[in-house]
Amino acid sequence: MLWLKRVQRVLIGLLFFLPWYALFINLILIDIRRVEVYGYGLLLGLVLQLILTYHLIVNKPTKARTMKLALGALLGLIVLGSFLVHYLPLRLL
């Protein structure tokens, strides 16, 4: 059940960064004029999550382990996308 343990660790990495993502998405939606600044904040979160996941999972990088790292990044992006769609504000002319 090694794969389950690795997925668990990916999820722990994601869970750890959830408030970070939620905070920056909240900020983007209320202050669209600084979207670039907050966008970099989100990006930084993703990079940190990847680093954390890397240390949790990968000791020696192999193809299978790199795939799991990619899974972590993908999950992060899915969570970001879901937040954005769920809280999408209207831009009214």
Next chain:
Amino acid sequence: MWCVTVKQRKWLFVGAVWLGLIYLFTMFILVHRIDYRLSAPGNIEPIDSFIQFDVDTEEVPRYFAVYVMSIDRPTIFQFILAQFMPYVRVEPLPESARGISTPDQFRSGQIARNTAIDASIITVFESLGLPITYEEHYLVSLIFNFISEPRLNIGDRILTVNGVEDIFEGIALTECGEEAVFEVLTHEGEQRTYAIVRQAEEDCRFGLVISRYYDITSLGLTFQVRENLVGGPSSGLMQTLYVYDLLSEQGLSRDLIVAGTGTILIDGRVGSVGGIEQKIYTAYLDQVDVFFVPQGTNYEQARAVYDRLENPSFELVPVETFQEALDALRARAGVDS
């Protein structure tokens, strides 16, 4: 090997519980939504970024619409943050907005925006004496959750009500508590008939909003409208100025950043809009040169904000009609009408 004593283990447990609670609390205020409406300053958007005419012109005139961000049911964190941000308005969510999903509001905004674009084109073509033919229809532009007919969709075209082509005359034939027969043409081109009950209560509502819509059937030019995330009718005036300046080639905007807000009717009248405080503040942040605003209450609201701004870069110009806005620009550019 790291040994943990019983006392240390106890403190680790207490620490973990506290961290867990802090985590849950943080997530709660960042995710939980409350029944308020929040309006925040947005940005200015060039009209030529979403309306393009196939005309040979050396320089495309630059006119700007101003949009605001509208968040129905913000999170607790956004609600708290809004108290400290300039010109972010928070108000209880209106009863009519409850139960309307964001995608439905978005579609409604897109219908309003497309109708405003057609109204702008009709206004300019008639003003310049260019050939244009169009038809006027009525569309379902918003549906409330208490409507008795769930199959009706936003964007459906209403053909008759109670067999009468004049929609509002047909509606007037139905008493409160009774049902009216709506004949509609769906988005897919199917003709359907629905019986919709008018509420028996005091407000006597059907649960839908009907909007006028123009279908341009022939035009001497071709144009493209690019879809984007911005919706609503409030850029009507600025679209009209842009199309007029583009087709008449008068170069009225020159090097100015001309922005403004206001709906447009096909007779050239400018109508009032919402979110005026946030729009004025957005214009201030973007350092526009001229800002048109509908005459009346909107102008009074705009003036109140304008007078509080420190060294605003722009002139605030109240207008009642498209012609007044045109005259103001001509006076600035030194062009005879």
